[in-house]
Amino acid sequence: MHFCRPMVLDALMKIKMEQDSTLAFRKSCREGICGSCGVNIDGINRLACLHKIRPRGTTKIYPLPHMYVIKDLIVDMNKFLAQHNRIKPYPIPKELCVKSEGDQQFLQSIKDREKMDGLVECILCACCSTSCPEYWWHGHTKPPNDFLGPAALLNAYRWIVDTRDGATHERLSELRNYYNVYRCHQINNCTSVCPKRLEPGRAISQLRLYLSKFKKKPKPDMVGKAPSDPYKACPKDECE
Ligand code: SF4
Ligand code: SF4
Ligand code: FES
Incomplete structure (x- = not known):
């Protein structure tokens, strides 16, 4: 039996390892960077890797709502x-x-x-x-x-x-x-x-x-490009 870390994604991984290897869900970074573990947890869309397991009671996990489901928690993106x-x-x-x-x-x-x-x-x-x-x-x-x-x-x-x-x-x-x-x-x-x-x-x-033209893009503070070689200017005459 593996120790379970505190996040919902950890629980999903534990279930997959110990109870049902066919369970399908997406994950990659485990730290809220890749965006792949979005699911609906107890009625609210969240990242499974950033959401803590409730200490008591049952947690319900669904695929992201109103999306076509490919398998279990995997939706068609x-x-x-x-x-x-x-x-x-x-x-x-x-x-x-x-x-x-x-x-x-x-x-x-x-x-x-x-x-x-x-x-x-x-x-x-x-x-x-x-x-x-x-x-x-x-x-x-x-x-x-x-x-x-x-x-x-x-x-x-x-x-x-x-x-x-x-x-x-x-x-x-x-x-x-x-x-x-x-x-x-x-x-x-x-x-x-x-x-x-x-x-x-x-x-x-x-x-x-x-x-509605109530707002306009302000002029940039800086324009142009940095030279690839910092000691050389951009060869403008060669540009098309
Ligand atoms: S909830 Fe929407 S705006 Fe926020 S990170 Fe995800 S896709 Fe981007
Ligand atoms: S209609 Fe959709 S996009 Fe607009 S504020 Fe509501 S949730 Fe956001
Ligand atoms: S696994 Fe990457 S955001 Fe959750």
Whole structure:
């Protein structure tokens, strides 16, 4: 008999080792980083590796709600991840210098970087989206008439506030339809369950301010790229 460590994930692993080797669940890091162990514990979406076993009574563990179940606690994340891909989760610089792509860093001041605090920590665990009633009803309909959900929208906002990104207008245009930002009713189920204490509900309300032009992306403190060799300037004349 193995000693059981204090988290729900430890209990699941103990059950798998000692009682039922067919039990299926996802896990990797065991410290709230990889986002793979999201499940519903006693009615609330949580990371099994960060949630302590109750000292007394019964704990009920279910797969993330309103998702297609593959086996036991494993749900199909394909649609959720495809929705994340649709927000283009990578920087799209205004001017692309092909010669220096992947070789040079885009400059960003510390103050501008701080604007992304509370956004870049998202681990795509899906706890928020699968807690969201709007995502239950409209998250699984056919694209583009599906609600992207709080996780994808928080990440869309993360790229909009990133001063190194030059595609704000295109990103906002993609979100300007009946099924994205405007399906959110701001009840904040998403924010209340996020294991990283992020605020997807707030990110969505900020997106609305950008879409309605009440808010504009401020000018960055720094522009351009750091030279790959710190003693050499970027060979601008060679750029395409
Ligand atoms: S916002 Fe929070 S709950 Fe939602 S996917 Fe990211 S880390 Fe998970
Ligand atoms: S605030 Fe919006 S995104 Fe968050 S749970 Fe409510 S409807 Fe869903
Ligand atoms: S196992 Fe990685 S977040 Fe739980």
